[in-house]
Amino acid sequence: MLDETKTGLDTVEGGPQLSGKSTDSSGGKMDDPDGHPSVIALLSQFGDAVSGHRVFAGTQHVVWIDSACNLEILRWLREQQDHQYDMISDITAVDYGAGRPIEVVYQLFSTVYKRALRVRCKLPLDGLEIDSIVELWSAANWLEREVYDLFGVTFRKHPDLRRILMPHDYEEGHPLRKDFPLRGRFSRAEQTRRALDQSVEHSYIAEEMDLGRDPQQATPIIGTKDGDE
Amino acid sequence: MSKRTVEFNVGRNPEMGIDGSVVDSPILPFDIPEPDLDTENMLINIGPQHPATHGVLRLVCELDGETVKRVIPHIGYLHSSFEKLGEYRTWNQVVPLTDRMDYLAPLIYNCAYVMTVEKLMGIEVTERCKVVRVICMEMDRIFSHLLWLGTTAIDVGAFTPFLYAFQERERIYQLHEAFTGARITTSATRVGGMMADLPEGWTDGLQDFLDTFPDTLEEIDRLLTRNQIHIGRSQGIGAISAEDAINSGFTGANLRACGVDYDVRKDQPYYDYETYDFEIPVGQHGDCYDRYLCRMEEMRQSVSLLRQALERLPGGPIDVEDPNISLPSKTDCMSDMESMIHHFKLITDGIPAPEGDCYMPIEGSKGELGMYIVAEEGGTKPVRWRIRPPSLVNLSVLPKLAEEHLVSDLIMINASLDIVLGEIDR
Amino acid sequence: MEEGGARMGLKDALPGGGTSSVTGGMFGDGSPTFLTSKIDWIINWSRRNSLWPMPFGTACCAIEMMASAASNYDLARFGMERMSFSPRQADVLICAGRVPYKLAPVLRRIWDQMPQPKWCVSMGACASSGGVFDVYSMVQGIDTIIPVDVYVPGCPPRPEGLIYGLMMIQEKIREESLSRHFEHRAEDPSSVARPHANDAQVIGLTGPFGNSTQQEELSNKEPGTRGELPEELLP
Ligand code: SF4
Numbered sequence: 049m050l051d052e053t054k055t056g057l058d059t060v061e062g063g064p065q066l067s068g069k070s071t072d073s074s075g076g077k078m079d080d081p082d083g084h085p086s087v088i089a090l091l092s093q094f095g096d097a098v099s100g101h102r103v104f105a106g107t108q109h110v111v112w113i114d115s116a117c118n119l120e121i122l123r124w125l126r127e128q129q130d131h132q133y134d135m136i137s138d139i140t141a142v143d144y145g146a147g148r149p150i151e152v153v154y155q156l157f158s159t160v161y162k163r164a165l166r167v168r169c170k171l172p173l174d175g176l177e178i179d180s181i182v183e184l185w186s187a188a189n190w191l192e193r194e195v196y197d198l199f200g201v202t203f204r205k206h207p208d209l210r211r212i213l214m215p216h217d218y219e220e221g222h223p224l225r226k227d228f229p230l231r232g233r234f235s236r237a238e239q240t241r242r243a244l245d246q247s248v249e250h251s252y253i254a255e256e257m258d259l260g261r262d263p264q265q266a267t268p269i270i271g272t273k274d275g276d277e
Numbered sequence: 278m279s280k281r282t283v284e285f286n287v288g289r290n291p292e293m294g295i296d297g298s299v300v301d302s303p304i305l306p307f308d309i310p311e312p313d314l315d316t317e318n319m320l321i322n323i324g325p326q327h328p329a330t331h332g333v334l335r336l337v338c339e340l341d342g343e344t345v346k347r348v349i350p351h352i353g354y355l356h357s358s359f360e361k362l363g364e365y366r367t368w369n370q371v372v373p374l375t376d377r378m379d380y381l382a383p384l385i386y387n388c389a390y391v392m393t394v395e396k397l398m399g400i401e402v403t404e405r406c407k408v409v410r411v412i413c414m415e416m417d418r419i420f421s422h423l424l425w426l427g428t429t430a431i432d433v434g435a436f437t438p439f440l441y442a443f444q445e446r447e448r449i450y451q452l453h454e455a456f457t458g459a460r461i462t463t464s465a466t467r468v469g470g471m472m473a474d475l476p477e478g479w480t481d482g483l484q485d486f487l488d489t490f491p492d493t494l495e496e497i498d499r500l501l502t503r504n505q506i507h508i509g510r511s512q513g514i515g516a517i518s519a520e521d522a523i524n525s526g527f528t529g530a531n532l533r534a535c536g537v538d539y540d541v542r543k544d545q546p547y548y549d550y551e552t553y554d555f556e557i558p559v560g561q562h563g564d565c566y567d568r569y570l571c572r573m574e575e576m577r578q579s580v581s582l583l584r585q586a587l588e589r590l591p592g593g594p595i596d597v598e599d600p601n602i603s604l605p606s607k608t609d610c611m612s613d614m615e616s617m618i619h620h621f622k623l624i625t626d627g628i629p630a631p632e633g634d635c636y637m638p639i640e641g642s643k644g645e646l647g648m649y650i651v652a653e654e655g656g657t658k659p660v661r662w663r664i665r666p667p668s669l670v671n672l673s674v675l676p677k678l679a680e681e682h683l684v685s686d687l688i689m690i691n692a693s694l695d696i697v698l699g700e701i702d703r
Numbered sequence: 704m705e706e707g708g709a710r711m712g713l714k715d716a717l718p719g720g721g722t723s724s725v726t727g728g729m730f731g732d733g734s735p736t737f738l739t740s741k742i743d744w745i746i747n748w749s750r751r752n753s754l755w756p757m758p759f760g761t762a763c764c765a766i767e768m769m770a771s772a773a774s775n776y777d778l779a780r781f782g783m784e785r786m787s788f789s790p791r792q793a794d795v796l797i798c799a800g801r802v803p804y805k806l807a808p809v810l811r812r813i814w815d816q817m818p819q820p821k822w823c824v825s826m827g828a829c830a831s832s833g834g835v836f837d838v839y840s841m842v843q844g845i846d847t848i849i850p851v852d853v854y855v856p857g858c859p860p861r862p863e864g865l866i867y868g869l870m871m872i873q874e875k876i877r878e879e880s881l882s883r884h885f886e887h888r889a890e891d892p893s894s895v896a897r898p899h900a901n902d903a904q905v906i907g908l909t910g911p912f913g914n915s916t917q918q919e920e921l922s923n924k925e926p927g928t929r930g931e932l933p934e935e936l937l938p
Contacts, residue, residue: 104633105396134523135539137638138665142651145660155636155647155665159523159537162544166636187526190673198360213353213702214840215805223839224361232839236909237902239839240847243804244811244898325809326759328788333761333806354806355761358838373835380763424766443773450770460770461763461859699762702803 084109086131086165094121099170108166115152115169119179122167125156126184132160136181139191141199145226150199152178171201180206198224215246318346321684325354329432329688332698334672336687343683348676352669355702363662367627368394371662373464378664379700380461382421382642384413384453387466389639392547393648394468397635398628400602404591406470407548411586412483413465414639415579419490420449421642421695422572429569429692430501433510438497445493448486455479468628469603470596480587487580487587494576502573511565515678515690522563525677526670529644530571531694535563541640555582565693572695602628627657636665643667643695664703668696743880750794750820751873752782757793759813761800764827764859768799771862781869790816795872796849797865799826801834802842808896814849815895819888820879822872825851826865828858833909843909847900 087109090098100112113121125133133156142151149170156165171178180203182188192203193212200222203209210216214223219242220233232239324335333354339347359378363371375390376383388410395402402410427442450460455476457463465472501507517527519535532539540557542550558574560567596603604623609616632654638647644667651661671694678694679687756778760768772778772786787793790813802810814823825845828834831854833843842848852875855868879887900908 102633105635106399108635110634136526137645138636138647138649138663140649140661140663140665142634142661153634153649155649157638159539159544164545164636166634185526186524187670187673190669194669211353213356215353220839223358228361228839230361230365230838235906236843237905239804240807240842240898240900240905241902243807243842244848244896246808325806326813332765354803354809355801356803356805356840357762357801357836358840362836362838377763377835380766440774443770444775447770447773447775460861461766 084163084165086125086133086163087111089128089130090121090125093124097121108164110166110168112168112170115171115178118152118154118167118169119181119184122154122156122181123184125165125167131158131163133158133163133165135159136185136187136191137164139181139188139195141195141201141224143199143224143226147173149173150176150201150225152195152201154181176201177204178202179204180209182206198222200225217246316341325351329691331428331692331696334691334696334698334701336675336691338684338687340684345679345682345684345687348679348687350672350675352672352698352701355698357699357703359703360662360664363659365658367657368468368630368659369627371659372466373462376462376464377699378703379421379641379643379697381424381697382417383461383463384417384465385421385639385641385646387463388414389637389641389646389648391466391468392639393635393637393650394630396637397633397650397652398468398602398630400469400597400599402470402597403594405474405593406595406597408586408590409471409475409595410466411548411550411553412583412590415582415586416449416452416483418579418642419576420446422576423449425572425692425695426497429689430507432688432692433507435500435504435507438500441493441497441500445486445490448490452479452482452486455482467596467603469599474595480590483583484587487583491577491580494573494580498573501569507569508566510686510689511569511693513562514565514682514686515693516562516564517674517678518563521677522674525674527644527674528667528670529641529695530568530575531644531671533558534560534567534571536561541638541645545638547637547639553582553585555585565689568693568695629655629657634661638665641667643697643700644671664700666700666703668694668698669701672696672701743882746881747876747879751876754781754783754794754822754869754872755785755787755792756783756795756797756869757787757790757813757817759796759798759810761802761806762829764799764830767859767862768797768826768865771865776862776866778866778869781866781873783869790814791818793817794821795869796821796823797826797869798823798830798845798851799859799865801829801836802845802848803840804842805840807842807848810845811848811896811898819890822852822875823849824853824855824865824868824872826855826868827860828856831856834858837909843905847898847905847908849899 083103087101090111090113091101094113094117097114097117098111099114102110104110122133125131135157136154137157138153138155140153140155142153144151149172152169152171154167154169156167157163169178176199178201180188180192182192182203183205189206189208190212192206193209195201196203196206196209197211197213211218221228223232234242319340321338321340322335323338324330325333330336335351335354337349337351338345357377359374363374366374372387372390375386379386392410423442423446427439427446430436430438430442453463454460456479457465457472517525517535519537522532522535523537523539527535528539536559538557538559541547542555543557555578558571558578560571600619601623604610605613605616605619610620611617630652632652634649634651636647636649638645640646645665646667647665649661649663649665650659653660675691675694678690682690758765758768760766770776772783778784783795790796794817796814796817798810814821823845825831829836829841830845831851833841835858837843845851853868853871855864857864860868898905
């Protein structure tokens with residue numbers, strides 16, 4: 049449904065400024081890995097899979113790895129005696145817009161060596177799939193669900209992948225993508241109507257308890273329905 | 278026919294007996310024979326509008342009698358899309374959003390955000406600013422813990438600590454108001470400094486607070502720490518081992534209650550926290566009672582930190598002296614054309630950032646609070662602004678903690694995690 | 704209070720001592736009878752001094768609501784001692800904080816569950832208009848979902864602000880009359896679980912400056928008019 053005032057409003061605001069200058073967030077560059085033992089070890093161990101390394105803000109080391117072997121590399125980082133990144137602080141994603149790949153970001157910390165490392169994986173827009181790391185850290189469960197909800201990245205073998213913040217039958221898409229308008233795709237009137245059309249009882253069903261027990265069976269009940277596809 | 282023994286062991290604290298003896302006897306030792314009936318698990322729903330969920334959290338529980346077999350938390354009932362909104366704002370315009378996220382400790386969020394932006398841009402704030410921010414953060418740690426204390430006490434049936442806690446909170450409200458003009462939504466920080474310097478006499482007000490607050494804290498302590506009801510409802514409830522806690526992402530007092538001495542202020546120090554003299558309280562059992570003890574001790578440590586910070590508060594400017602970052606003074610703007618144009622340019626264009634990303638953890642009142650910012654070369658708005666929400670990760674452990682406990686324990690466990698829904702849902 | 708309870712009727716019956724306010728009732732030929740106005744007065748007096756609020760607190764404003772209930776501001780002074788956490792026993796819905804679309808059906812359900820007579824206070828910029836959150840997930844003013852009686856401005860409103868808003872509800876009750884009960888309190892059963900505003904109203908309200916120009920339409924007021932309150936009724 050078209051909303052006249054909405055089109056007027058959308059032109060008013062600037063939106064995220066994207067210069068479009070750099071096409072690659074890592075720039076294909078390799079900064080000097082000195083100063084961070086884990087980066088040196090990563091480069092020697094998984095030379096081909098590490099596609100970039102930069103140092104930002106003075107001390108923050110970022111490594112770009114191949115998205116196909118994220119599970120393998122993260123497990124190695126977690127279990128190697130000299131690294132022991134036993135804590136996953138954060139999992140998130142970044143959309144740079146303009147058709148550039150979405151990047152999944154893992155923020156690791158080792159409580160043993162008091163060392164932090166950021167690992168990023170690029171995912172092309174037509175292949176938004178990556179292995180889930182819930183088997184390594186159970187903290188990843190909700191964080192990955194959130195990335196799935198807001199960016200539409202599918203995590204393979206995640207035990208319970210469904211929307212977490214938005215309503216389970218949300219049909220407008222994945223809100224944090226750059227092509228998603230700030231005020232949503234539908235008009236306000238439509239959004240209000242849809243919101244009240246959700247029956248409160250709808251999410252109070254006994255089948256809910258089957259969720260997460262058996263992912264294969266659970267998916268059809270409550271929402272992996274995608275708005276854009 | 279199976280048997281179940283109900284017993285409450287209240288005797289972990291050896292000083293507890295009235296006559297000085299060690300109390301270690303079960304209050305209610307008796308056996309309940311379980312009838313041999315066909316039973317079915319029951320599904321109940323708590324929330325999203327329920328006073329015991331501390332906000333709009335919804336818990337779907339599967340119960341066997343009164344025992345919780347399974348909990349599924351549902352969140353997102355307060356999703357206000359801060360992260361998307363931030364992408365449409367310049368660096369300084371994001372600050373007012375940060376305190377609406379965690380309204381229990383607004384200044385900590387203000388500081389965490391600008392700290393990350395400054396780190397990305399390579400700005401070194403002045404000495405005075407550092408100390409003022411430490412004061413702000415420690416004050417709000419007390420502010421947030423007090424609300425947690427009051428509402429948790431209500432959940433276990435004690436109303437008085439709530440009133441005591443709110444009286445003390447009211448004094449911090451006044452300090453907030455004297456400094457920033459607002460009671461909750463402070464928005465006190467700016468990139469490269471603060472919104473304003475501390476007003477005259479403000480430190481005296483804080484000193485006043487520090488003089489009398491420990492007494493009230495002791496009073497609340499007397500009401501709860503050895504209270505049989507409180508102990509019975511929190512000792513041994515919702516315990517988790519240190520290894521599990523790290524693996525599932527616990528941070529803050531929740532993690533320290535399990536015996537892990539991880540505190541961002543010590544492990545990745547910022548704002549010279551390594552030069553302050555303070556201790557990290559660490560628990561042993563990882564249950565609700567230890568979380569309570571850790572938070573109580575943290576408040577005492579915060580008081581001592583505040584005293585130290587007040588002592589070392591240096592003079593000098595509070596904003597960095599860089600015309601590309603700090604605004605000219607208001608008097609200059611009104612009398613001088615160049616300053617006015619400078620002011621206008623800085624407000625409308627914003628501050629350009631270098632390319633890159635930056636993740637900066639700080640010790641928030643709920644746990645490790647991380648801000649993650651991605652910027653484009655010369656961008657005046659974030660490409661991505663992400664908050665690592667400590668409460669979200671802490672809450673995701675709730676199903677594991679509450680299993681095989683009673684429903685009333687579920688409420689206690691949920692309260693002891695110290696969650697704030699504004700930041701979970703963002 | 705200022706009428707002095709039982710003496711109020713006497714004042715009407717005994718002219719003298721300055722101006723008499725008798726214009727109708729059983730002594731004249733006007734419409735409102737003596738008896739009705741008396742019952743009105745008692746009912747309104749008891750209603751407005753024992754309002755039970757249903758706190759629907761979601762975000763930052765809820766903290767200020769808690770502060771107004773706690774020791775310093777003490778909402779109980781106004782007859783609101785008992786916060787009613789169940790909608791079935793509540794009179795005033797205090798909606799404090801942001802309401803996303805995901806929560807909208809819950810809010811509507813709670814409003815539908817409250818028995819008449821009932822009133823609603825929308826506390827804070829977010830509840831009244833969406834505030835700074837003009838985004839995909841937020842309801843732009845709860846008056847699109849449920850009828851609102853008093854809007855309390857602020858982000859967050861101070862406890863004094865909330866108390867003033869509740870006193871305005873009390874003023875509103877003072878003006879009610881049993882003879883107009885059905886007019887005031889009629890509820891269409893088919894409106895249950897439906898939005899309060901129709902599509903055109905929602906679009907008007909969420910457009911530029913919609914909340915400042917069109918809000919009165921939804922609160923059943925002619926645009927631009929203010930009910931004139933006699934001097935002694937002003938809070
Ligand atoms: S009006 Fe302000 S204080 Fe109230 S909920 Fe909205 S953002 Fe929070």
